[in-house]
Amino acid sequence: MKAVLQRVREARVEVEGAVIGQIGQGLLVLLCAxxxxxxxxxxRLLAKVLKLRIFADDAGKMNRSVQDVGGGLLVVSQFTLAADVSGGNRPSFSGAAASEEGRRLYDYFVAQARAAHPVVQAGQFAADMQVHLVNDGPVTIPMAMSAA
Incomplete structure (x- = not known):
């Protein structure tokens, strides 16, 4: 499972012009099964996301987690994180989970996040989404977690 975390001051996701998810300070989580x-x-990935210390403490050091600062999570599915560009100029997405399994794992991740954290918003799986964010820092952290 891959994720790109972006520490944000605010973020929202729209589908067909309607806002379907929105947070203030927190993490935008782009997620790929x-x-x-x-x-x-x-x-395991969710546990790491919730505990990752990438928010500033009173001394200005990255020492606080999204839980510590009471920030939100905006979880957006993004199968393109599985892109393989080693074979040419057109990315291959063959490493991504099949659509049904990708949806199941995305829904599972969001449900588990909602059970563990008070502010969780989500995008819409397989939709054409527009993601708006104000990256704070900027801080962008790529993550990967595997079964091994």
């Missing part, structure tokens, strides 16, 4: 990913992989 890959072949072989499991619920356990999603659980």
């Amino acid at each position: 890959e072949q072989g990913d499991t619920d356990a992989v999603a659980d």
Whole structure:
């Protein structure tokens, strides 16, 4: 499972001009399920996301988590994180989970996030979305978690 975390001052996602998810300070989580990913992989990734210390403490050091600062999570599915560009100029997405399994794992991740954290918003799986954000820092962290 791959994710790109962006520390944001605010973020929102729109589908067909309507806002379907929005947060203030927190993390925009772009999420991709890959072949072989499991619920356990999603659980480990979520635990890391919630505890990752990338928010400033009183001394200005990255020492606080999204939970520590009471920030939100905006989780957006993005299968393009599985892109393989090693073979040419057109990306291959063959490493991404099949659509049904990708949807199941995305829904699972969002449900687990909502059970563990008070402010969780989500995009719409497989929709053409427009994501708006104010990246804070900027801080952008790529993450990968596998079954091994």
